[in-house]
Amino acid sequence: MTRVFNFSAGPAVLPESVLRQAADEMLDWHGSGMSVMEMSHRGKEFIAIHAEAEALLRELLAIPANYKVLFLQGGAIGQNAIVPMNLLRGRSSIDFVHTGEWSKKSIGEAKKYAKVNIAASAEASGFSCVPPRETWQLDPDAAYVHICSNETIGGVEYHFTPDTGGVPLVADMSSDILSRPVDVARYGLIYCGAQKNIGPAGLTIVIVRDDLIGQAMPITPSAFDYQQQADNDSMLNTPPTYAIYIAGLVFHWIKARGGLAAMAAHNQAKAAILYDYLDESRLYSNPVARADRSLMNVPFKLKDPALDEAFLKGAQSRGLLQLKGHRSVGGMRASIYNAMPVEGVQALVAYMKEFEAKHG
Ligand SMILES: *Cc1c(COP(=O)(O)O)cnc(C)c1O
Numbered sequence: 001m002t003r004v005f006n007f008s009a010g011p012a013v014l015p016e017s018v019l020r021q022a023a024d025e026m027l028d029w030h031g032s033g034m035s036v037m038e039m040s041h042r043g044k045e046f047i048a049i050h051a052e053a054e055a056l057l058r059e060l061l062a063i064p065a066n067y068k069v070l071f072l073q074g075g076a077i078g079q080n081a082i083v084p085m086n087l088l089r090g091r092s093s094i095d096f097v098h099t100g101e102w103s104k105k106s107i108g109e110a111k112k113y114a115k116v117n118i119a120a121s122a123e124a125s126g127f128s129c130v131p132p133r134e135t136w137q138l139d140p141d142a143a144y145v146h147i148c149s150n151e152t153i154g155g156v157e158y159h160f161t162p163d164t165g166g167v168p169l170v171a172d173m174s175s176d177i178l179s180r181p182v183d184v185a186r187y188g189l190i191y192c193g194a195q196k197n198i199g200p201a202g203l204t205i206v207i208v209r210d211d212l213i214g215q216a217m218p219i220t221p222s223a224f225d226y227q228q229q230a231d232n233d234s235m236l237n238t239p240p241t242y243a244i245y246i247a248g249l250v251f252h253w254i255k256a257r258g259g260l261a262a263m264a265a266h267n268q269a270k271a272a273i274l275y276d277y278l279d280e281s282r283l284y285s286n287p288v289a290r291a292d293r294s295l296m297n298v299p300f301k302l303k304d305p306a307l308d309e310a311f312l313k314g315a316q317s318r319g320l321l322q323l324k325g326h327r328s329v330g331g332m333r334a335s336i337y338n339a340m341p342v343e344g345v346q347a348l349v350a351y352m353k354e355f356e357a358k359h360g
Pocket residue numbers: 010074075076077078102148150151152172173174175193194196
């Protein structure tokens with residue numbers, strides 16, 4: 001068996017030890033005689049798996065007791081509609097900070113439900129930075145302020161938590177959740193799809209302050225009404241059981257590696273190997289402002305796009321996969337989530353140097 005270094009933006013690499021444990025438990029979970037996939041979501045075995053996953057997530061992120069943790073479906077794109085349905089609470093407008101492709105999707109969806117105010121935009125810079133907080137034009141009557149903490153395509157990440165006064169802050173953390181400690185109390189709501197840093201696609205996690213729920217728009221589907229899901233321990237409908245089980249194993253893996261502070265140190269060290277090389281290279285470049293660079297997704301371009309194909313082919317032959325950039329921006333992108341070992345980044349940089357020596 002050969003495992004490659006998988007730089008996919010998502011679904012993405014998972015820790016090998018987690019996959020091995022899941023394989024070992026595939027046919028018979030803890031003597032139950034069943035696979036987790038075959039269990040009733042209301043049986044005692046799965047209820048224990050679900051409760052443990054939630055407890056571990058609460059512990060890792062130090063989630064305060066007045067926050068609900070919901071395990072839902074529909075992805076982050078689903079949340080782009082579900083958040084306004086639940087959090088407008090009779091208000092008419094939402095403030096957005098526009099930092100790239102994922103903000104843009106969130107804005108487009110929210111417009112179906114509310115008036116959208118672009119409080120700040122990085123468009124003039126080609127979405128290569130986070131607009132400084134001092135430049136944001138916030139509306140004190142907005143239902144909430146929405147940010148994307150890590151733009152997975154553009155490789156722009158917040159390295160600060162913006163102060164939004166009394167207006168709740170909502171963050172799409174799909175691609176940097178659990179990569180570093182977060183002060184959850186500074187957010188009204190955090191959402192993410194699981195398939196970047198947590199587990200299989202199909203699980204969507206929502207962490208929401210409990211005073212913000214219970215006033216969903218009447219048209220909100222019951223399965224997406226946070227209050228109804230909170231009242232039913234996220235089991236108003238059948239939750240994505242297997243994905244929750246894998247997420248629990250990943251939470252264990254993070255805890256065993258020292259928790260989120262250790263993850264952050266590990267991620268900084270990994271990303272530095274790649275950015276330091278990009279900055280000294282004459283063949284490759286990254287357009288993002290240094291202070292706002294993503295530690296999870298590192299886009300880069302070759303000086304001559306005619307070299308892209310040869311670069312990707314050579315990478316593939318060395319077991320370095322999924323480096324092609326998003327179709328909307330071209331170039332390359334290396335996603336180096338929690339589960340990407342430092343050896344993967346070292347192998348990538350070694351290959352990039354070799355390629356530069358030949359083609360630079
Ligand atoms: C991947 C991603 C999404 C899309 O998630 P889906 O699960 O496909 O709905 C949304 N936002 C960000 C920041 C992402 O990285």
